[in-house]
Amino acid sequence: MAKRLWVERGADGVWEGHSDDGAMIRFGRGEGLFTPGDLVQLALAGCAGMSSQFAVERALGEGKGAKVVVNARYSDDDDAFLSFDEQVNLDGSDAHLSDEDADKLVERVTRHIDKSCTVKHTYERETPVRMSVNVRR
Incomplete structure (x- = not known):
């Protein structure tokens, strides 16, 4: 629940x-x-960071994590975000990764985020919002 x-x-x-x-x-x-719009973007970034944590720590060491930056394209006319651009940045300089290992890490991190990020899954589909307004008297 x-x-x-x-x-x-x-x-x-x-x-x-x-x-x-x-x-x-x-x-x-x-x-x-x-703002609430900032929180929308932070939710996406936070979900990617948390979803990728296992793969990142396994490759780069315990306590390591991604810096996830999210930019949004916004429409004033629609008062809505039209798209998000998410960059997952990993600092592998201490791990001395080969090109092959770095490529494998990119694949693993992408796979983990694609599988486990509820926020990304939600934003990628049309998600109905049902609203009610209640006044206590």
Whole structure:
């Protein structure tokens, strides 16, 4: 079962995302805050990083990880992201990889992300959103 998530506006006007297990993130508009659109991109980058972690550590050593950069193409007319450009960057300089080993690592990381990244799978398909608005009286 998926954990329950919700957002509420805090007393200071900043939005807070919560989960039943106690996680919390602050977001909104303004300096030092991620916007919801930023969080969409971070979700994609974070999913790729976490999905690739096993393959990266196996090839480059424990504690190593990817730096994942996501850029989005946005349409003002549609108020929607049209596409994402994701770069998974690995620093293999300490591992002294051969060209063949580097190519194998690229294949393994790609395979892990393609298999395990729920966010990527979701963004690649049309995902309906059902919304209801409730007013407590």
